[in-house]
Amino acid sequence: MKLITLYLPEPYIEALDKLVSEKFYPNRAEAxxxxxxxxxxxxxxxxxxxxxxxxxxxxxxxxxxxxxxxKA
Structure with a gap:
């Protein structure tokens, strides 16, 4: 795997954290x-x-x- 960096709006991060805290995914990266x-x-x-x-x-x-x- 390769590492990439990206910026996400705060609501996206909050939603990811909620999915992780509710055990839908083990971590943000996997989600x-x-x-x-x-x-x-x-x-x-x-x-x-x-x-x-x-x-x-x-x-x-x-x-x-x-x-x-x-037209071309």
Missing amino acids: IRTAILDMIREELWTRKSMKAVRRKNGRRKSRRRRKIAS
Whole structure:
């Protein structure tokens, strides 16, 4: 693992501390790692699902992307 430093708003830290004190997570770092992993999975799953739907429907580019591409 690599160490990163980040600044969080006080309410985020308070919420993390509450989760730790209620034994949902062993510490702040584990809660943050879990949240990041969940976000990555959700974002990647959503993108992969959208690509699969577009392929199924024969749509590779959104209208907006086609419009932007045609202007270039």
